[in-house]
Amino acid sequence: MTAPIPAAGTVPWRRRRGQLEVALVHRPKYDDWSWAKGKLDPGEDWPVAAVRETREETALAVGLGRPLPGSEYTVLDGAGQPATKEVRYWAAEATSPAGPLENEIDEVRWLDVIAASDRLDYARDRDQLRAIVRADNAGTLTTWPLALVRHAHAVGRGSWAADDQKRPLDDVGRARAADIAPLLAAYGIRRLVSSPSLRCADTLRPYAAHLGAALRTKDGLSEEGYAAQPARAAHHLGRLVERGTPAAICSHGPVLPELLMALLALVDPDEPEADLAGAALRAAARDKMGKGEVLVAHLAGSGAQARLVAVERHLPPS
Incomplete structure (x- = not known):
């Protein structure tokens, strides 16, 4: 067919x-x-x-x-x-x-x-x-996007003897980072927050350069920071929800389920697509987002009034 x-x-x-x-x-x-x-x-x-x-x-x-x-x-x-x-x-x-x-x-x-x-x-x-x-x-036509990004494909741990936080993207990962830039631009993302690990920061760096915006790094979004203080990751996401500014967070496979569950708590049960949004967040948390995947959550309102009305998942080409 x-x-x-x-x-x-x-x-x-x-x-x-x-x-x-x-x-x-x-x-x-x-x-x-x-x-x-x-x-x-x-x-x-x-x-x-x-x-x-x-x-x-x-x-x-x-x-x-x-x-x-x-x-x-x-x-x-x-x-x-x-x-x-x-x-x-x-x-x-x-x-x-x-x-x-x-x-x-x-x-x-x-x-x-x-x-x-x-x-x-x-x-x-x-x-x-x-x-x-x-x-x-x-009252949910005006929305703003919060994108969760799992870092793109990086050099394997087994072939990297130096500090893991300095492990870079490989060729596939750099190509995906370049593709992520126009995707984030389509949603008007303006604020960029990342784990300080090089593979996360470099996933967002092409878009930061395009935007001419600062790339903010937070230790709580790294694997090491999350292991030491698990609550910090959701705290960083909560600060973005308070701002209500179109934003992207780039982090790691073990950290992202915490952020996805924080978003799940914001799903508006009155939305026609609430079940689909919740199912998408649970599936992404259960199965782990793919490397280089971008999950876009659409929120109406900010802070305590924030309601999640839709979720999209954009995976890299297989």
Whole structure:
């Protein structure tokens, strides 16, 4: 069976005079109104493609928010044969006005949700709109991401005689670190916290360089620091939850289950996807996150009011 054609997109949203509006795009080739979306480039991560396609089709700069329902439908492939297209979507608050349009889009139109529902040409696109409205009514449309990252593949312990904290990434690990940078950028991550171990710090370093941001290290996120004071790891995560700033933590396999269980306590039981979010966190803690994996938790609110509304897992290519 032919693999589905992967595509990604967003539902850009904003508030104007207190009213929720979403951005639709018009494709003159098909004379239809839909969401900004497009096919993944070879080797591209879904979230990276969603941000890129949104920028290309709407000229809007966005950071991804909570994931939305996807869609699957039949299209014709390059050979003119029927194929399934799989599209993944995210809510995305617009952070800049639209500029000149590129690609095959000739108009971007901001509409309130009722007008948008009427204007959309495909019934499947209303699934994302309904999810946006539900989240807005629940007060969880505005979210911020907290990413947990397990360090990328490093030189093996058996072949490293020096201080284990200075054990570096290998070639595979450095390549994955480079791939993690645009993934974190897609979510608008701005604060970076890491174990001081070189293999963790170097996993986030390419993104820190891209962002021009400081990379903060915490002993409590290292294997050695966690063994000495297990509560410190969750303390560091709690400080980030208090801040409510888009952030990433890079740590080790033995430490991450502690952080995952701290996130589990924040799952909002009233969320439609609460069971899936909880199951994803438990599975990641039980089976251990893969090296170079990025788990993104979407939270609404901060501090004592923080509620976890969705979880995504992004694994490196096998």
